[in-house]
Amino acid sequence: MKIAILGGTGSLGKGLASRWIKAGHDVLIGSRDLPKAQEIAVQLGLESSSGMLNIDAAKICEIACLTVPFAHQESTLISIDDGLQNKIMIDATVPLMPPKVMRVQLPEIGSAALNAQSILGEQTTVVSAFQNISAELLQTDAEIDCDVLVAGDFLDARNTVIELAADAGLTGWHAGPLCNSVAAEALTSILIAINKKHSLAHSGIKITGH
Amino acid sequence: MKIAILGGTGSLGKGLASRWIKAGHDVLIGSRDLPKAQEIAVQLGLESSSGMLNIDAAKICEIACLTVPFAHQESTLISIDDGLQNKIMIDATVPLMPPKVMRVQLPEIGSAALNAQSILGEQTTVVSAFQNISAELLQTDAEIDCDVLVAGDFLDARNTVIELAADAGLTGWHAGPLCNSVAAEALTSILIAINKKHSLAHSGIKITGH
Structure with a gap:
């Protein structure tokens, strides 16, 4: 599958990219900084031409995954114009508000995923996932002892994302409609608090009980 | 410890009560219905006098645990007047809005726990916990494969609740300030969705990684 990682030069983007490349997917590294995108593409073992501007990656991909910090979510999604129409976009955005990253602080609309859906409009199917996975571990071959809560309003789209989670070595779960993304987004602050x-x-x- | 279960005649209340009784705590079954409270107290192997009105249980307890449905949270807390001043109240309330219990629907104030704190005022220390634990399993001797996220603004109070979780056979985790309760409250709808x-x-x- 041709997957665009929007914000693919950050640690979460590189982590997911490396796992999906290993699984045989055709991965595009998107960034607002073209030379940086090309540099990271080469670092990941891709052709330098697989690094491109977010807008170009969005246009030619089959499915996209957004891995930018919350502060850049809106500007990134606006910049890709209508490149994601009739596609699934996986939103991995966590609404952390530094410096208080151990305190859950949700956007007024309810969650980062609902914010993405509102910016992209209903022609794009937003599915949220991967908010709780360590970007550091994703970049290694380590087995990751963390599941993926997959929230989205359409069953088929959630199934696609659950398959992509499996390709990254992770177990995904149907977490219900997109508004339920709030649980996974809030959990990230909890996990940071627990770490500390x-x-x-x-x-x-x-997830237990199976 | 003298623990009042406010709403102790429901399934979660009975479950926590039975575990804490086994652990040697002095448990009071509170209800708005006195005969029912006395009946459940006897069912749990207590004297009938351990069943009482919520207001009386709140007054004489050292620590309270609220286990009513969200629809009754406010009326229950208002009914206990100032019986919980200078005490810890564990809020196990999940803001489920039937019939759409698989959809996260949070109260306007942000979470049920923040709602409780707002009703009780700052003389009571609200700590949230136990939202994700099966009431059915709590009523058995089964080992429960589910952890407890403990959110509260005071470390000592969280520690007390983590100890009470251990007494019920459960592992509790410091989940940060009370506003972080939103994660555990939202997770309940996710778990219902996953079950289905x-x-x-x-x-x-x-919680993994330890």
């Missing part, structure tokens, strides 16, 4: 208070490096969550 | 979509009976979450 319980002296852990990479706390995560696993 | 993945055909599970009692999905839960475990």
